Amino acid sequence: MSPAEAGSTVPTSPAPPAPSAPLTLRERRRAAAVQEILSAAEEHIGREGPHSLSLRAVARSLGMTVQALYHYFPSRDDLVTALITKAYDDLADAVQVAVDAVADPGLSRMVAAAEGYRRWAVANPERFQLIYGAPLRHYAAPTDGPTTQAVRRMSAIFERELFGGLTTQQLAAADIPPLSPALREELERLPPDGLGSLPPPAVAIILSAWGHMHGLVSLEVFGHTSFVDTHQAEIFRIAMHTMLADIHRRIPPADGAARARRPRP
């Protein structure tokens, strides 16, 4: 778990008077209670799957009555939103940690990021389902919620590790089928903190890579590749290495003589 996690996802109803002031005893207890509720909910999801989540079950496992939960979350939907937000955050944390853990410069940080993604998903299959599976019954996700932020955080990591060291010119000249003018235009209109700072071909490539990584993990987590059993990590690693090499082969060397940072085995 991330050190920054406590409090970051806490939906305290009225914001504390001074944001940076030290928390009072009551506030600390409240925050602890919120964490306890989230943990119990995650545990329940881990046992019964995301679609069995209910306030009553969470309350039961905490040894309290349901009504008490309403002091912390105005409704079930708000609890679900907090859980989804936290799952996105934890996943992004896991990816970041995996990237940071690469000491050997001969190893690919991009593959490490993908493996971090997979490892979190496999370790937390039900929470992965919570964010990437079918939406929960009756749950209406808040539009433009805080989840967007975690998603962007993660896509920024992948953008950096996949394209770091390459110039815009190189990326724009990537050897992929031509994009239609309408698509180019749409991709250029993306927000800069999304993928908008990349030239359109690079956006297409990163979406494709994201799909590739995500698809392999999804199939595994949802049990569709159980026939390869214990070797899914190896298949995943090979696929990601191959993907990375194929992507970099399609990106031309930088102008001039010197090549930019190239894919590593």
Next chain:
Amino acid sequence: MSPAEAGSTVPTSPAPPAPSAPLTLRERRRAAAVQEILSAAEEHIGREGPHSLSLRAVARSLGMTVQALYHYFPSRDDLVTALITKAYDDLADAVQVAVDAVADPGLSRMVAAAEGYRRWAVANPERFQLIYGAPLRHYAAPTDGPTTQAVRRMSAIFERELFGGLTTQQLAAADIPPLSPALREELERLPPDGLGSLPPPAVAIILSAWGHMHGLVSLEVFGHTSFVDTHQAEIFRIAMHTMLADIHRRIPPADGAARARRPRP
């Protein structure tokens, strides 16, 4: 819908006396009722999502009482199983139809298959979620169910379109990172009607390709790529074309002078 569909997924409790004998009036009515129930259930899933499926809701939309459904399905689980089986079948049908529709030999049948997969998923997002999303609450999937069959049918299509015309030697020599002995052994032990007839590197490649295709479709169906909005079909097509070319580039030409069937633009 496939012509072979009527009856193929019908879970009539006692099998009709002679399998190929013409159906009696009663049997035809029964089969029609089963189809009506499945349709109503699919419609309900389409409106409310797979996780809201309930016998009572289906009965309500048919204008009958719940209890009547128990004449056709012994329990909710059996209805769900029939729906999942039918979804797999319909998806496999859609892929097959898409492949068969390719008249121009200059077009890639593999890309057409992938586009058929995507198109069905986008047209039936909730049914796609039913088979590839989180399992339904309290639903215990039958082990070794008839779904396995449809999955194999589909993987056979992809196997044919991806590797058709290539020799075992070529596939075995595919240029991908070396597989561990344990993995090779496991892949060689797969059943022949699964992917067992392929050399291990080819199995790794097809799993990777499946993940790639499936991941892009999943992300779209579950709403995670809504920011590229209306152009997902184009991004998908480009990704699949690129994937196909990259795969074929890694497979060496056949022994002797003549090259086997090569990727088509």
Next chain:
DNA sequence: TGTACATCAGTGAACGCGCGTTCACTGATGTAC
């Protein structure tokens, strides 16, 4: 062709369950003076 009987589709009534949410309350914790 007629009749007795079996099969089947469907209903009415009821079961026990878990759910989210609301209301009025109690007692403990913290704050202002």
Next chain:
DNA sequence: TGTACATCAGTGAACGCGCGTTCACTGATGTAC
């Protein structure tokens, strides 16, 4: 330091709802003789 008051965490009781499943039944359809 003491006291009056506000805030807060939690409970008891209850609401209306939808769910899967069972039971005993009725009337229609089909079959055997």
